[in-house]
Amino acid sequence: QVQLVESGGGSAQAGGSLRLSCAASGRNFNNYVMGWFRQAPGKEREFVGSIRWSSGITNYADSVKGRFTISRDIAKNTMYLQMDNLIPEDTAVYYCAVDGAGGTWNYWGQGTQVTVSS
DSSP, rough: OOOEEEEEEEEETTTTEEEEEEEEEOOOOTOOOOOOOOEEETSSOOOEEETTHHHHEEEETTTTTEEEEEETTTTTTTEEEESSOOGGGGOOOEEEEEEEEETTEEEEOOOOOEEEEE
16 A cells, blocks of 8 residues: 655745655555645646656756755655745645656645745
8 A cells, every 4th residue: 555645844935945755655666756746726736846766867847947856765765855945836735646657646645735925
C-alpha cells in the first residue's frame, strides 16, 4: 500500500523560502517518478515538478523554474521541494504524487498549505 505524507507547509513573505517534505512508503520507488503538484482555490491542479527516483533527474514547470528545487533522500524515502524567492502566486495546497506510467499519477498525499504574503 503506497502512502505519501506531505509536511512543511506554512506561511512566508514574498522573497522568502520554505521546504516541503513528502515521506513515501509501501513500495520500492527506484523505477518510478515522483512529483509535486499544487492547487489554488478555484483553479485547476497544476504540475510543479518531478524527479526520477533512481537518477535524480528533475523536470520543472516554467512558472517555478529557477526558484524551486526537487530532491530526494533515498535512505529516508523522502522527496523534498525547496521553494526559494517565493511570490504570492505560489500560494496553494501542495501535493506529492507517484507516476505509475507515462504521466498517470496513481497515488497522492493529503496536501499541505503554502501561503505567501506580499
